[in-house]
Amino acid sequence: MIRVVLPQHLRTLAHVSGEVTLEVEGVVTQRSLLNALEARYPMLQGTIRDHVTQQRRPFLRFFACEEDLSHELPDTPLPSSVASGTEPLLIVGAIAGG
Amino acid sequence: MSTVRVLVGTRKGAFILTSDGKREKWDVSGPHFTGWEMYHLKASPADPNRIYASQSSGWFGQMIQRSNDGGKTWEAVGNKFVYDGVPGTHQWYDGTPHPWEFKRVWHLEPSLTDPDTVYAGIEDAAIFRTTDGGQTWHELPGLRKHGSGPHWQPGAGGMCLHTIILDPSNPDRIFIAISAAGAFRTDDGGVTWKPINKGLHSQYIPEPTAEVGHCVHHIAMNPSRPGVLFMQKHWDVMRSNDAGESWQEVSGNLPTDFGFVIDVHAHEPETIYVVPIKSDSEHFVHDAKLRVFRSRTGGNEWEPLTKGLPQSNCYVNVLRDAMAVDLMESCGVYFGTTGGQVYASSDAGDSWSAIVRDLPAVLSVEAQTLP
Numbered sequence: 195m196i197r198v199v200l201p202q203h204l205r206t207l208a209h210v211s212g213e214v215t216l217e218v219e220g221v222v223t224q225r226s227l228l229n230a231l232e233a234r235y236p237m238l239q240g241t242i243r244d245h246v247t248q249q250r251r252p253f254l255r256f257f258a259c260e261e262d263l264s265h266e267l268p269d270t271p272l273p274s275s276v277a278s279g280t281e282p283l284l285i286v287g288a289i290a291g292g
Numbered sequence: 293m294s295t296v297r298v299l300v301g302t303r304k305g306a307f308i309l310t311s312d313g314k315r316e317k318w319d320v321s322g323p324h325f326t327g328w329e330m331y332h333l334k335a336s337p338a339d340p341n342r343i344y345a346s347q348s349s350g351w352f353g354q355m356i357q358r359s360n361d362g363g364k365t366w367e368a369v370g371n372k373f374v375y376d377g378v379p380g381t382h383q384w385y386d387g388t389p390h391p392w393e394f395k396r397v398w399h400l401e402p403s404l405t406d407p408d409t410v411y412a413g414i415e416d417a418a419i420f421r422t423t424d425g426g427q428t429w430h431e432l433p434g435l436r437k438h439g440s441g442p443h444w445q446p447g448a449g450g451m452c453l454h455t456i457i458l459d460p461s462n463p464d465r466i467f468i469a470i471s472a473a474g475a476f477r478t479d480d481g482g483v484t485w486k487p488i489n490k491g492l493h494s495q496y497i498p499e500p501t502a503e504v505g506h507c508v509h510h511i512a513m514n515p516s517r518p519g520v521l522f523m524q525k526h527w528d529v530m531r532s533n534d535a536g537e538s539w540q541e542v543s544g545n546l547p548t549d550f551g552f553v554i555d556v557h558a559h560e561p562e563t564i565y566v567v568p569i570k571s572d573s574e575h576f577v578h579d580a581k582l583r584v585f586r587s588r589t590g591g592n593e594w595e596p597l598t599k600g601l602p603q604s605n606c607y608v609n610v611l612r613d614a615m616a617v618d619l620m621e622s623c624g625v626y627f628g629t630t631g632g633q634v635y636a637s638s639d640a641g642d643s644w645s646a647i648v649r650d651l652p653a654v655l656s657v658e659a660q661t662l663p
Contacts, residue, residue, distance in 0.1 A: 201351070204352060207352075240354065244353075246374055251353060254352075288351065
């Protein structure tokens with residue numbers, strides 16, 4: 195099981211609390227993980243990555259294992275500890291705004 | 293007895309204010325969608341418990357929410373707004389070409405007859421329509437592609453399509469307005485559009501009487517006279533007696549004719565309301581007094597309405613979609629401020645009281661009259 199921690203507003207939107215756990219087919223990458231997340235919670239489509247370009251929204255970051263993975267390519271495998279469910283992928287909103 | 297429901301969008305959530313027909317005591321529900329910018333909420337005239345809401349955020353983008361029970365519960369529906377074909381470019385602030393990019397939905401206008409059909413006015417300016425209750429949205433591309441689109445420029449608040457008015461006497465006629473392109477009309481259900489800006493004079497553009505480029509802030513219409521339109525332009529209050537073919541200035545004795553909102557009395561089509569704002573560089577009320585100005589003559593002759601409104605040390609703004617009227621026999625008028633107050637008048641503006649005083653900055657106000 196893959197573990198994902200969503201920012202509070204997206205947890206509210208998806209009607210979940212705490213971590214989300216997902217089954218991901220094949221190699222666990224940003225793309226495959228987000229595909230699985232959006233398939234299970236369709237209301238999250240467009241909120242993490244753009245509908246058309248599939249680019250990460252600018253004010254969001256992907257962290258895991260104390261590393262910033264935001265600039266990794268979408269098909270780069272995520273760390274093995276994320277793929278094994280030992281560590282969660284953190285989807286984090288930028289600290290900005292009022 | 294009838295009920296009045298007021299839908300309030302703010303910078304940090306939505307609120308639903310409900311009262312009986314006396315409109316003295318109000319129930320305040322909310323915040324809904326806490327922390328999100330709620331640009332607009334509007335109910336279907338064909339099914340008053342069907343409400344659509346535009347929810348957006350700089351972090352997470354655009355959501356559209358739909359309620360089937362008058363705002364008690366909500367479900368997220370489609371949020372994919374993709375321009376038709378190759379989007380092309382409009383002008384950026386510095387005059388250079390800039391690609392059309394979806395940013396947010398400013399205004400939702402449900403069909404007068406079908407609860408599943410809704411028009412959306414978006415930034416960067418375009419009009420979209422859903423016919424399946426918000427699940428999917430499709431652009432009416434004739435507006436952006438009618439010819440002047442590459443010359444449109446954003447106003448300071450973005451290049452937003454903020455006003456959509458459906459003509460109750462002609463289902464093929466729609467009026468829209470864009471900052472800062474101007475007003476447009478379709479007479480064929482949105483396939484083709486024409487600018488309707490003749491008579492507007494804007495000194496802040498190179499050609500003050502140009503066909504497009506005017507910063508129209510809002511337009512209002514009384515459904516009983518769909519050919520008569522009232523406009524609050526950046527500066528100038530205008531009226532048209534011929535469905536926008538021509539406009540005449542009716543600013544008259546207003547202390548300043550800059551402003552954002554304009555609305556029309558529900559039963560008296562020559563009674564109109566504006567809230568003058570000091571200037572384009574000082575976006576707060578004139579003279580530190582919150583005054584609604586009412587004209588009973590369709591413009592030119594205005595009276596200040598002050599009873600119950602702060603008359604000193606007031607520095608709020610009233611944004612373009614933040615005024616509405618109800619349909620009660622004694623017409624109710626409502627408006628929200630950037631200071632978070634929502635004021636109501638149950639006597640057509642003669643006196644006012646605050647329903648709530650400390651909401652986040654108010655972006656939009658709509659009123660429903662329920663049986």
